[in-house]
Amino acid sequence: MKPGLTAGYSVAIEAVVTPEMFAQFEGKVVHPTYSTVMMIYHMEWASRQIILPFLEEHEEGMGISVSAKHILPAPEGSNLKIKAVLTEKNDNKIMTDVFVIHDTKLIGTGEVTQAIIPKTKIMSMLL
Template sequence: MKAGLHIGKTKILTITVTNEMFAQFDGKVVHPVYSTASMVYHMEWVSRQLLIPYLEDHEEGMGAAVSVQHVAPSGLGSTINLTATVSGVSTKEITTEVYVENARGLIGKGKVKQVVLPKKLIQEKVRTTTT
């Protein structure tokens, strides 16, 4: 991993809640609000954006762990800001703390851990799981 990524570095992702982000199972909407699954996806995405500029050409980042608390709903059309802050970093992994807010305040929070692996190792592991 390239030098420069440090504890405290922050990235913000702003999204607008769409129908596709609703809590749903088997294509049926359970609640017409921002789903926990969508929140986890966006938490991983904003955290990954912190890592991408520091990956070497032969490296890739992979999600290793996510913890999340979804504490309030957010409806269709609402604007959500996800703020990821690096809370731990080494040559092999980064951890971020992520806060998820809408106009009313906090709707979620959690941690995302990503590991940095050689692309060749990932390809080898994928081959062994598909054969």
């Protein structure tokens, strides 16, 4: 990894809740609200933004763990801010805390851990 990635570094992304993001199984909407699946997707995406500027050409990040709490619903049209904060960098492991906010309400919290691995190693694991 390129130098400069330190604890406290943060990135925020934004999303607007659409019907495609509703809680659903097998194509059937269970609740017309932001799903936990989409929340975790956004948590991982925000956390990935932390590492992207620091990856070397031969490296890639790979998610290795996610934990999440979905605290409140967010209906269609909700403007969400998803903030990832680097909490720890330990060898090739990058740990982030993630917060999903709608207006002033905390919608969800989580932790995402990624491993920085040579692309060649990832390819060898896939064979």
